[in-house]
Amino acid sequence: MALCAFYAVWGFLLDVSVAFGPVPRMTWEHKEVQLIHFNESKVSNYSTLLLNEDKNVLYVGARDVIFALNAVNIAEKQNELHWKVTEDKRTKCAVKGKSEQTECRNYLRVLQQLNDTFLYVCGTNAFQPTCDYLNLISFELGGKNEDGKGRCPFDPAHSYTSVMVDEELYSGTPYNFLGSEPVISRHLHRSSLRTEYAIPWLNEPNFVFADVIRADPNSTDGEDDKIYFFFTEVSVEYEFVGKLLIPRIARVCKSDQGGLRILQKKWTSFLKARLICTIPDKNLIFNVINDVFILKSPTLKEPVIYGVFTPQLNDVGISAVCAYSLSAVEEVFSKGKYMQSATVEQFHIKWVQYNGEIPNPRPGACINNEARASNYMSSLNLPDKTLQFVKDHPLMDDSVTPMGDRPRLVKRDVKYTQIVVDRVRALNGTIYDVMFIGTDRGALHKAISYENGMHIIEETQLFPDFEPVQTLLLSSKTGRRYLFAASNSGVVQSPVSFCDKYTTCVDCVLARDPYCAWKPLEASCIDIFKESEMGRNWIQNIGGDASSCSDKVRENPLQHTFKHGSTAELKCSQKSNLAQVVWKFKDDVLRVESPKYRLLEKALLIFNLSEGDSGVYQCLSEEKVENKKFSQVLAKHVLELKKMQRTMVAPTTT
Amino acid sequence: MALCAFYAVWGFLLDVSVAFGPVPRMTWEHKEVQLIHFNESKVSNYSTLLLNEDKNVLYVGARDVIFALNAVNIAEKQNELHWKVTEDKRTKCAVKGKSEQTECRNYLRVLQQLNDTFLYVCGTNAFQPTCDYLNLISFELGGKNEDGKGRCPFDPAHSYTSVMVDEELYSGTPYNFLGSEPVISRHLHRSSLRTEYAIPWLNEPNFVFADVIRADPNSTDGEDDKIYFFFTEVSVEYEFVGKLLIPRIARVCKSDQGGLRILQKKWTSFLKARLICTIPDKNLIFNVINDVFILKSPTLKEPVIYGVFTPQLNDVGISAVCAYSLSAVEEVFSKGKYMQSATVEQFHIKWVQYNGEIPNPRPGACINNEARASNYMSSLNLPDKTLQFVKDHPLMDDSVTPMGDRPRLVKRDVKYTQIVVDRVRALNGTIYDVMFIGTDRGALHKAISYENGMHIIEETQLFPDFEPVQTLLLSSKTGRRYLFAASNSGVVQSPVSFCDKYTTCVDCVLARDPYCAWKPLEASCIDIFKESEMGRNWIQNIGGDASSCSDKVRENPLQHTFKHGSTAELKCSQKSNLAQVVWKFKDDVLRVESPKYRLLEKALLIFNLSEGDSGVYQCLSEEKVENKKFSQVLAKHVLELKKMQRTMVAPTTT
The missing domain is CATH 2.130.10.10 (YVTN repeat-like/Quinoprotein amine dehydrogenase)
Known part of the structure; x- marks a missing residue:
């Protein structure tokens, strides 16, 4: 069943693409x-976010705490302010039938930029919503404790x-x-x-x-x-x-x-x-x-x-x-x-x-x-x-x-x-x-x-x-x-965008991502907004037409030597959910439905190998965009028979 | 992708069973x-059916024709009556903008038993609905051609x-x-x-x-x-x-x-x-x-x-x-x-x-x-x-x-x-x-x-x-x-019911089919309503509790001889969508997630065989009903190493 999980999700996505929405x-x-x-x-x-683009700060309102993070790298915490519920209030809240451990806390719900110096902030404060002014210089609350009714929920x-x-x-x-x-x-x-x-x-x-x-x-x-x-x-x-x-x-x-x-x-x-x-x-x-x-x-x-x-x-x-x-x-x-x-x-x-x-x-x-x-x-x-x-x-x-x-x-x-x-x-x-x-x-x-x-x-x-x-x-x-x-x-x-995840021009263009373009000189898929100036020969086509690409066919096939009667597993994986994998043997498309072969998610199995199976196998990704089909070779495998074993017999099943 | 079709449907059924309805x-x-x-x-x-249980006749109303079939075996046609639209009416119907080839025909919509001798039948008759009396002895219409308005649709x-x-x-x-x-x-x-x-x-x-x-x-x-x-x-x-x-x-x-x-x-x-x-x-x-x-x-x-x-x-x-x-x-x-x-x-x-x-x-x-x-x-x-x-x-x-x-x-x-x-x-x-x-x-x-x-x-x-x-x-x-x-x-x-499709007692009982019971004497799953009298020792449990079954474990394992480094494919298929296949090797459950194995829909693949893989493999079907788990051995395989090949090397991948 575990095996099926991937197939289930994947196959299902393919199914519904026709009926309801793109994959x-x-x-x-x-x-x-x-x-x-x-x-x-x-x-x-961490329910409330506020971004100050001028100062490059991301304010985060969570339970009982407000953070100021570097908006260029949020792993860098610049400030934090704990704003907890008083013991007294928590007890009163619990008396009203609310959970002391969860509900009777201070959930930050309002984080708003009042002016350059202050944020206006509100929290549920154990069902007694309270607002205050957060001084951005000292990163401290003003202590006004305004009634937050109507500004912030109780619950x-x-x-x-x-x-x-x-x-x-x-x-x-x-x-x-x-x-x-x-x-x-x-x-x-x-x-x-x-x-x-x-x-x-x-x-x-x-x-x-x-x-x-x-x-x-x-x-x-x-x-x-x-x-x-x-x-x-x-x-x-x-x-x-x-x-x-x-x-x-x-x-x-x-x-x-x-x-x-x-x-x-x-x-x-x-x-x-x-x-x-x-x-x-x-x-x-x-x-x-x-x-x-x-x-x-x-x-x-x-x-x-x-x-x-x-x-x-x-x-x-x-x-x-x-x-x-x-x-x-x-x-x-x-x-x-x-x-x-x-x-x-x-x-x-x-x-x-x-x-x-x-x-x-x-x-x-x-x-x-x-x-x-x-x-x-x-x-x-x-x-x-x-x-x-x-x-x-x-x-x-x-x-x-x-x-x-x-x-x-x-x-x-x-x-x-x-x-x-x-x-x-x-x-x-x-x-x-x-x-x-x-x-x-x-x-x-x-x-x-x-x-x-x-x-x-x-x-x-x-x-x-x-x-x-x-x-x-x-x-x-x-x-x-x-x-x-x-x-x-x-x-x-x-x-x-993740432009650098596309390693070929065809893949970069087929992504149809307006942030990404292929830079032939560097042979890489780049984020056009990260470059200092636009290049004339960059390739991008939001229609997905990759005909301007001239990717070189990979020339480093994997060599396999196999024994008579054994099984070969040729690896090949492709990422696009819109593409189909096609295997070619000696330039002809393999009919993988035959019992000789089995197509798995990331590999092709060839059973009961014999001399006739020697040769070049190519794994291609075929993707159709607007009735144009674009093929890319994803992997090349060369199978070779181990000479000394030619006389051996296949495994027997009785 | 074709490979995935089965997994997709199957996996999906499993998924939704939890949320919406049984599989x-x-x-x-x-x-x-x-x-x-x-x-x-x-x-x-063939839109209209009428069953006469006393006479064992199934009447079928289709386009332009009524059939009388043997209700015990509908492949036996007993009578047929063609009731077509006249050329004149068809032309008139086409003039009104309807399709002469499809809509302007006589679709039988009413087949009712009036009495022992007559059926009352109506058809759309090229948008001029018409009813008549079908004499069951001569299997001919009375020719009354009553106006079918309000009894039978026009369209x-x-x-x-x-x-x-x-x-x-x-x-x-x-x-x-x-x-x-x-x-x-x-x-x-x-x-x-x-x-x-x-x-x-x-x-x-x-x-x-x-x-x-x-x-x-x-x-x-x-x-x-x-x-x-x-x-x-x-x-x-x-x-x-x-x-x-x-x-x-x-x-x-x-x-x-x-x-x-x-x-x-x-x-x-x-x-x-x-x-x-x-x-x-x-x-x-x-x-x-x-x-x-x-x-x-x-x-x-x-x-x-x-x-x-x-x-x-x-x-x-x-x-x-x-x-x-x-x-x-x-x-x-x-x-x-x-x-x-x-x-x-x-x-x-x-x-x-x-x-x-x-x-x-x-x-x-x-x-x-x-x-x-x-x-x-x-x-x-x-x-x-x-x-x-x-x-x-x-x-x-x-x-x-x-x-x-x-x-x-x-x-x-x-x-x-x-x-x-x-x-x-x-x-x-x-x-x-x-x-x-x-x-x-x-x-x-x-x-x-x-x-x-x-x-x-x-x-x-x-x-x-x-x-x-x-x-x-x-x-x-x-x-x-x-x-x-x-x-x-x-x-x-x-x-x-299809009781005879269940070949073991456990399977027969797990079906939870009130028509079916296990007859230990004949060791078969029978339709209880086809037997002349109920047997005392028949086994049926609509709750699915199969503990009264005592199926014999199959004792005819399949023997396989294999070569060092090759791949074995052990077949095993089970029909129940509610069961899980479990493989055992030397009585221990196999962890099929390891790269050594691959579980397919109807087989287990074992790669790169070596001496340690010799032994007995059992394929079990495990089905849970009401928190009780029932296991059945579906297949038994014995793998044996081919002695003379022990010294050989595995296939190399470079």
Whole structure:
């Protein structure tokens, strides 16, 4: 059975490639590639990462401790700060029925850069969430011990997300001990704002991500910066057997100050909408969002929102990545219809499209030049009608649909947990969005979309213990492109590419990796972003066309001398999961199905050798890309008969 | 890669057994077991089967032809009748845009036993469905050419179901050319009755099964016989992204005569309810019903309804079997709440529980003694209030939930299409419901439920071309237990068990097949229902405890003489997918992971043989049942060194 494990996984991947998603071309086992690890004994739950690219520091929030690591080499610890729960608090926490050993600890959940000198940090602190200011010079806490309610969860099992925008902390997390009162709130300098505690606003949400999208500086409409939140919650508008979940995008305006009478100290700009990630004709509905990455780049007309999803129903292992344009999101919030609830037959609340009159200014809209022209200078000025409407109708009827109306990638037998996206200019100038996607088994998939399909360049086992990837960060600074991944057991730093693992030009090009190109002079596959300047004769083809390669055929065959009747084992292994191994004997393809031969994973067996078996055996890797087939000789073996044994008899079986 | 195919399938089955459903213990390839085939050249779509157990005839309805086969040996054709479409009709059909070669043919969809002399038969007849009476003596049609509308679909692609009850045909199928008007109707002697053409009654149904359940003859309430229909339709009560399907059970009363003013010539007793087949804690929702079998037996307190289901959403290959007690069904129809529709905000129709007053007599109830006592002697007498209510509220709010509140069987990587169930008394008197389940790949699973789990005894490849099993029939007459399966390409007759395939007592008992027992005297595994009387010393244990077996260890080892340095291939194969092969050398378990050995599917390779490898090798099959492990020696090999070669050198690799 052990023998079969490899075949099982491998064969299965081949099977499903047709049906659901591409097979990663390369599979890097944990020890096959150079990764840098950080973990300390007795420390667990490395759940929060914060990267300071200017200072090259990676801050890591774990259980009871914060680390500062060298972001160029995370094995180098620069600082550490233990932030433990007091004995007294731990005891009180245990009295409330929580585990003293595990839950009643301080799980760091918020690590945000407040300014050059301070980080704003929060931990669960034995179910009494507490925040403080971490002085980066002394690496000590200010001792403020602010109440962390609404900024940090009570329970390490609860969901959380936060983002720091202009020294204000925006967060999504439960507001109480039980986790039953979810809240999206703003804290710190200005007066705090939060969501209403009402089912239409937030209904058992699971927060996954928050980020700011700044208003276009070139725009003349005086739009506000907006903070977007992503979460999965229980749907009010849909019904099926049991509770249905639905992925949401919600947003608030940075300048929101709440209402004067209605929605006092509450968001006046909180709106939410469905995020659709489905393939209707295959009845695939991915309605659980696990993570989001917002790609912002000067080379992009507008930010692109990438989300990783899994299904709630009948999930026997399948994931999807959907991408959304910011304009599609803005269209829904600024022009879409609202939903309204209606009571049917006294007992039943049903949500339907609202078709009545919409107050002016538009409920939930940010204060922009148009509003100011009508003398609404702040949310505090907004008329009651507008505020009452947004209070009752926070949910949009229109949905945010993905670019291309379908997922970028659908992959069976994997659960994607995290995503980051890099934007890479290939040698020929074409720009590719390279997706790095973490799985619940500690692996990382690196994928690019290519014309109508997706290509998974490689799968890398980041964590040897197969722990889920809980956090993923990308450093895309020139010359310092790294990935940082955190799991319960540690942090891993990985380069964005493993070009040097490709030893031939064909292999280097077939990788279809925009980071890699073949440098004929050095006969090596190089990371183009590590070179000082681009070479003219470098070979790269993201389409996978390796015809420009002129690899030399290996000329060092292995010599074997064998005895009559014995068995030869000729070794040959190839790494690409998309390639097929073909054996040639005297330049003819061997029919390995015959009982004379047996093809194993990394070798060919030839039984009952006789004189006719002498000669040259070649092992070729054949890989098809876009209907072109590329062959490479992987190994050459020469078999020779041992002369003196020619007269001997074969082994007999009776 | 070809090499891996077996490992892939096998390994995968092992993997998922833990997560989703048991692995069939035995896999019988098509040619491994004795099956009887029937098919004629140029004939296809063997879609309709009718068994006359008294006369031992199997009637087969295919495209343009009806066959009568010997039900003891279906290879023996007794009669055939060609019933083709006239040239004129075919041309007209083609003019309407249908394919002359395929769709404009006569697909036999109804074959029902009217009485001893006649079958009632219907065919699509080039989109002009036509019925007729087949005289079983002359095997000729009466030439009545009755209009088959509502009895037989127009389009061979449309769904259909029918049952003959007391010389009345009850059927469910579309009523028009486009298939857009579905109907459940009664035809033949009495005045025809049908469903309303309205979404609340039938909403794009896919009919799968119909059967009668007779009133309990011992009951004193004067209840009517009821005809049950099973179908999947588009849900009105649920909403999600896209259309949601829902499995339904509907029923009408045999004595229904329609209403006088309201529901004239329509069912007054048509009610339908949801059939639930879900595992809520795993978010598995099987909401497409593919087939039903109603198990009726004198040994059963009440009939049991077996259904096979697949999911609509995110179906990457998973099926379930759910079983329902008749009393659960009757409870819902006779006491459950109704649903009602309500219009919300003018445009939206929402279905909710009806909580108002329910008219008397209860809407949809059959005329029973209680109704008669109130002077409602027939449905024609029913008050308008009751009729109007049932017209508006055909859908129950209560659902029919499965016995045990969960599926009997959930199986991954298979699509179940058909089911029949046999009731078998094992040697010790315990009665087992043996489920025979057809798949969309031409296979048959045979399963029993055993304490808290399911055991799939075997998987048999009925059709070599992997065509879906479209119809499955069981003949359970004493001494003539057979299965008949039909696909597009032919009909197959299979015994219900393959006891003689088990050659040892341990294997026979480990099969856990209630049909099979070990007969020590003959040292053979026998079908207990084929023997004239039960033997006292027969061995059977459906729990799989084979400790009563005393198989003799095989004493004919294979002798091999080998040369120094050569490779030995020791053969050993075992059939059980639940067993593990273990090799022993000189009574010690071999560690086959060492490079010295390689374990293949059906052999062990030993490389680079030397004197130390001489000795006895045993291949054992180890199978665990209920934490007991049973071992059997499958093969014994003796390796011996060829003396004269002792001085020779091993092959060299340079």
